[in-house]
Amino acid sequence: MPFIHISMRAGKPDAFRQAILDGLYRAMREALAVPEDDQFMVIHEHDPSNFRTGNAFGVSRSDDVVYIDITVFASRTAEQKKALYQRIAALLGDEPGVRPEDIFIVVHDAPAENWSVGNGLRQFA
Amino acid sequence: MPFIHISMRAGKPDAFRQAILDGLYRAMREALAVPEDDQFMVIHEHDPSNFRTGNAFGVSRSDDVVYIDITVFASRTAEQKKALYQRIAALLGDEPGVRPEDIFIVVHDAPAENWSVGNGLRQFA
């Protein structure tokens, strides 16, 4: 049950944004082996004045940067995270065609006790 | 001083959203014993194309899912978190009437040094 906040510039067509959500879900299935229909994601669209990016770390980013802020189980390994980044970049590069330079990901680790995925229960701890 | 980002589908009446904020505040008062007027919360409303949920983990969710992304003091115990989930589900179930299946919570732990709740100070470390 990763939970994802995506932030991007406003104005892309619906199909573009659906492809991002589809790609992220598929990347989580492949790299993290999440269960079927484990998709908990929201997109925030931002006007130009509410969105800023830069070229730090030698990456030429554009206004089409997609910020992906994802919270996962704290038990995920460094190797799983590495695989996740690779799959996200590959899949979003295919569809809807996000440049790899424009994919920016930050992961938050939350232990099992920090999740309640319905019914007020602490399902995993 | 928990800080909460709520994400939900756009279009619910103001009173519905106020009831969510009121319920979350009351749940924090009861389960975490936060001080009076410790309410730091924002709601993000999302169009259908910017909002996705699934039925993973055996929970039948609807489009009315409320994602609750809450950051708390790292000193909170697993028991306090469990009580918080129960109170949120009970209170939001009463008012505005969110189905328990539609309450999805993820908690982030932030140590005392990670908070500045005004005046540029590090109040708690």
Place this chain on the structure above:
Amino acid sequence: MPFIHISMRAGKPDAFRQAILDGLYRAMREALAVPEDDQFMVIHEHDPSNFRTGNAFGVSRSDDVVYIDITVFASRTAEQKKALYQRIAALLGDEPGVRPEDIFIVVHDAPAENWSVGNGLRQFA
């Protein structure tokens, strides 16, 4: 590569919001010594019914509260965080003129392996 979500009430002029982004970038340069053009920030604007604040912890906040939710490298020290809070309050106080009481900051720590700042790579681990 801190990543920042800013949440504030809707309706401030563009110049006001640019000054907030400029001030945060400068504060990160000075207090955290981030590299040039290391600016990864989004602003979320909220209607009154989607924004709540309180006066807990003896701080008289107004509707102009700026919530600053910032994720940094987990290697940042408590002293760096303290310096960051001071610089943010000082710089945003100068320009665009945010009251120090209205600056609320929460920091999330993410280890090196949790960042992919482009190209699907795990640059820092």
